[in-house]
Amino acid sequence: MLIAQTSDLHIRPPGMLVGGVVDTAAALEACVAHLQALAHRPDLLLITGDLTQQGRPEEYAHLRRLLAPLDLPLLVCPGNHDDRAALRAGLDGLCPWPEPPGAGIPDGATLDLTFDLGPLRLIGLDSLRSGHSGGALSASQEAWLDSALSEAAFLDKPVVLFLHHPPFPMGIDHLDAARLDQSETLGLLLDRHPGRVVRLLCGHAHRHVTTVWHGVAVTVCPAPAFAFALDFAHKAPAAITLEPPALLLHRWDGRARLLVTHVSPIGAGERRSYGGERPTVGV
């Protein structure tokens, strides 16, 4: 099983740029072309939030047209730049949210989901907190996740959990101020299901970040269009940087029971072989 992940697309209506300078649509087109050119076709594309810049219907319509060439199953969770109703309407039929809206979800509104991909169970959490940059999960979402993890344990399914907001501090002040609120509740929940979640996947930071949190490996996905500057200074302001874009490829090795993540730079140079000459050192 091969899961491709991208995040934080920040799509605007056609012809409009983020901050007047970043062409997020062109960046997504390059990302889509990169996915189509991969030697191994992913089984699924996961997008961990901030699919659009302002959550407007015309932005989701634009996003849908940009993703159309892919023909891959799609899983998404909303980010703080998204709008639940517009997201659900804009990607209707593409992402397997429960029908009718809210079915099986205690809050009846959040876009949480479960999806089985071969032996893996993917669980998506909606951490959008309307009007806030930071995220949150309700008590009913946590209770739902608790039972979903118990069910996965009963079925002996490894779980990949995904949500937009990282639950841990990254050392970048403006991002840490807008991470998942009261994330320790989620951490304690993971503690109750040791070994069940093989990876926690996030977005929001526009950077590739990894850590281990409550015994679970956490991976934050870079964005195709722009990054937030890597600035560990106290109260450093948010600044956009144009760094080489990349996406992530998560490969499930069932025999080893391991999810292994590879960074795939977008627009990387052409593939070259060693030709007839073998290297004398290294690989």
Ligand SMILES: [Fe+2]
């Ligand atoms: Fe974002």
